[in-house]
Amino acid sequence: MAGHASEELSKGDKKSTTDIKKDGAILPEIGTVFIPVQDIRQGAMWYSRLLAVPYKEEFPHNHLYILPLSGVNIVLDSKRYNQESIYINPVFHLNTNDIHEAYLQVQEMEAGWVGSIEHGHYFSFQDPDGNMLMICQC
Numbered sequence: 001m002a003g004h005a006s007e008e009l010s011k012g013d014k015k016s017t018t019d020i021k022k023d024g025a026i027l028p029e030i031g032t033v034f035i036p037v038q039d040i041r042q043g044a045m046w047y048s049r050l051l052a053v054p055y056k057e058e059f060p061h062n063h064l065y066i067l068p069l070s071g072v073n074i075v076l077d078s079k080r081y082n083q084e085s086i087y088i089n090p091v092f093h094l095n096t097n098d099i100h101e102a103y104l105q106v107q108e109m110e111a112g113w114v115g116s117i118e119h120g121h122y123f124s125f126q127d128p129d130g131n132m133l134m135i136c137q138c
Contacts, residue, residue, distance in 0.1 A: 032073045036085040038129050040065055040078040090134035099137040
């Protein structure tokens with residue numbers, strides 16, 4: 001029996017960058033993901049708490065905040081924020097080993113909207129600025 005689509009995408013045919021031919025000028029990898037936030041300090045504190053990473057008072061150019069993660073980093077950007085720039089659909093998902101614990105954690109935070117756990121392994125929610133995010137146990 002086939003798995004869920006998001007499981008197949010997450011566990012799919014991942015290749016290491018050493019296995020991928022790099023003939024073009026654009027590398028087959030993601031450098032970072034930008035998330036627009038209204039207030040850089042409040043956004044930085046909220047995301048640091050969400051991801052359990054240390055909060056630092058470091059704001060390059062006074063409008064950026066870098067969240068150091070395993071793999072691709074997230075950069076919060078208050079200069080890019082406006083009502084048209086918020087994510088109305090998740091553009092990535094955060095991983096978890098326990099979807100139910102992650103769900104409880106998000107519910108305890110000052111998230112906007114929090115959906116229900118779907119198919120027993122993922123849910124979507126909004127950050128305080130209205131960006132739609134997803135957490136998945138893959």
